[in-house]
Amino acid sequence: MHPAPSVILFTVLSGAGFGFLFMLDAGVLRPAGLGALVAFGLAYVLATCGLLASTFHLGNPQRALRAFSQWQTSWLSREGWASVAALGLSAPVALAAVGGGGPGMIGLIGALLCASTILCTAMIYAQLKTVPRWNHWTTPLSFFAYAATGGAILSGQRLLALACCVALGIVILLAFRLGDRQFGQRGSSLGAATGLGPQVRPFAPPHTSPNYVMREMIHQVGRKHARKLRVVALGLSAVLPALVLLVAPGGLIGSLLAFALHLSGAFAQRWLFFAEAEHVVSHYYGRPDEAGVAAGGPFP
Amino acid sequence: MTALPAPSAKKLGLVIDLDTCVGCQACVTACKGWNDQGYGAPLSDIDAYGSEPCGTFLNRVHSYEITPDEGAAQIINFPRSCLHCDNAPCVTVCPTGASYKRAEDGIVLVNEDACIGCGLCAWACPYGAREMDAAAGVMKKCTLCVDRIYNENLPEEDRQPACVRTCPTGARHFGDLGDPDSAVSRLVAERGGYDLMPDLGTRPTNKYLPPRPKDRGQSEAPLAALLDLKATGFAGWLDRLLEKF
Numbered sequence A: 001m002h003p004a005p006s007v008i009l010f011t012v013l014s015g016a017g018f019g020f021l022f023m024l025d026a027g028v029l030r031p032a033g034l035g036a037l038v039a040f041g042l043a044y045v046l047a048t049c050g051l052l053a054s055t056f057h058l059g060n061p062q063r064a065l066r067a068f069s070q071w072q073t074s075w076l077s078r079e080g081w082a083s084v085a086a087l088g089l090s091a092p093v094a095l096a097a098v099g100g101g102g103p104g105m106i107g108l109i110g111a112l113l114c115a116s117t118i119l120c121t122a123m124i125y126a127q128l129k130t131v132p133r134w135n136h137w138t139t140p141l142s143f144f145a146y147a148a149t150g151g152a153i154l155s156g157q158r159l160l161a162l163a164c165c166v167a168l169g170i171v172i173l174l175a176f177r178l179g180d181r182q183f184g185q186r187g188s189s190l191g192a193a194t195g196l197g198p199q200v201r202p203f204a205p206p207h208t209s210p211n212y213v214m215r216e217m218i219h220q221v222g223r224k225h226a227r228k229l230r231v232v233a234l235g236l237s238a239v240l241p242a243l244v245l246l247v248a249p250g251g252l253i254g255s256l257l258a259f260a261l262h263l264s265g266a267f268a269q270r271w272l273f274f275a276e277a278e279h280v281v282s283h284y285y286g287r288p289d290e291a292g293v294a295a296g297g298p299f300p
Numbered sequence B: 001m002t003a004l005p006a007p008s009a010k011k012l013g014l015v016i017d018l019d020t021c022v023g024c025q026a027c028v029t030a031c032k033g034w035n036d037q038g039y040g041a042p043l044s045d046i047d048a049y050g051s052e053p054c055g056t057f058l059n060r061v062h063s064y065e066i067t068p069d070e071g072a073a074q075i076i077n078f079p080r081s082c083l084h085c086d087n088a089p090c091v092t093v094c095p096t097g098a099s100y101k102r103a104e105d106g107i108v109l110v111n112e113d114a115c116i117g118c119g120l121c122a123w124a125c126p127y128g129a130r131e132m133d134a135a136a137g138v139m140k141k142c143t144l145c146v147d148r149i150y151n152e153n154l155p156e157e158d159r160q161p162a163c164v165r166t167c168p169t170g171a172r173h174f175g176d177l178g179d180p181d182s183a184v185s186r187l188v189a190e191r192g193g194y195d196l197m198p199d200l201g202t203r204p205t206n207k208y209l210p211p212r213p214k215d216r217g218q219s220e221a222p223l224a225a226l227l228d229l230k231a232t233g234f235a236g237w238l239d240r241l242l243e244k245f
Helices: A005-024 A035-053 A061-068 A075-098 A103-124 A136-156 A159-188 A189-192 A212-216 A223-247 A249-274 B024-035 B120-124 B161-164 B185-193 B224-228 B233-244
Strands: A200-204 B012-017 B061-067 B072-081 B099-101 B108-110 B174-176 B208-210
Touching: A005 A075, A005 A103, A005 A136, A005 A249, A035 A075, A035 A136, A061 A075, A061 B012, A075 A103, A103 A136, A136 A159, A136 A223, A136 A249, A136 B108, A159 A223, A159 A249, A223 A249, A223 B012, A223 B061, A249 B208, A249 B224, B024 B061, B024 B072, B024 B161, B174 B185
Parallel strands: B012 B208
Antiparallel strands: A200 B061, B012 B174, B061 B072, B099 B108
């Protein structure tokens, strides 16, 4: 799948934002006064920047409000509702915190809505049977693990953040390992895609240069660096932030450094999430692992 | 609404005969021609005369090679377009309700005025049937020529999808696949018409007819005997004479 910068920014930033907002709503971190203003402000900025980034790739963003209409069937629509509800309900919690109050019952509901937003974001991808790597429980799990780790690091709760880093590391490895098998197991075949049986190979493509379907769903650029990027993603998202948290004496600088590392790792992981995901439509154009491409098949 | 309607009794769709298709691309051209004028945004072309032309098409014709256990390999031309699935995954993912399946005849359409161009429906489709128009920023897909098939301003013989109307070999058939007695349903039953990627549970309306088994080719080329021709008599003498110089 095409790793569009807009969707990478959207999922990474809103994930971290709603993760932090969850921690604040749930009372894991209880800032007061100016500290509360800064903390809630950061969560809101991250979440809103992410949500705004998601509109960058729209063909007609002026109609974006229509996306709220289909919450009964569409995870994308539900994501819109959940994010607005989470941001809205967290506002009184933020105001209370600035005044020195605790999150209370509204905070709990806000936290639940933050978690729902993250689930909805993950389900936009996890629902797609056409992309077997995404259509798996590791997708929501890794979105949750990223949100929780980002939120915990920003909350400055050292133990919680360390535990989240360890869990995130395991989830990343699990997602890579299980993800690699998905296409082979459930990704259909050229035989099933054409109904022409096992002894079929692509002979001539239907068009002479790549079209929308190929650019969007048969993206193959950069897979050669995938292995190195996986190490980078794991190291920056989980391992290095954990080391920083262990070594640094704590406090704001340590947390911010750990978060900066974690966020850049999240970008690498999310780039891979898209770039490594394969769509079943690729069968029609000849996959590298199917006969035909080498023998003068469709596209280089 | 992007909730799928209850399966309709009437299921309009196409039956594509892979035995007859010669891969001439006439259906591709006719589709592009018709859908450039009338229904929704025209199908745009980008860099049409440049080195890497790219455009929106609702129908693409691939060519595949199949190798039977016995006999020579065959080329199969394979038109690929929207299959108007009963369980259309492209419809339910749409956040705006732009993507919908008609309850009355099962045609899957896009209301372009409500489409935000997010592209999620194209991701949800296993068949690559949806293409985002680069100029209009809205999702385009086969409409089954909904503006032809019910159009009483057209002569009756033209009230079928442009691809079907134009196909010179009769490889494309249009009709009601929900009616077991329709011509297309009988064709599917007789020829063993099948679904594409049935494992994904989309329940397509369109069916493909498999290529018929070919007669076995002769094991020896009919002209092979001529290769060993020996000249005799005067021609033989001339042949030997000329060989010497």
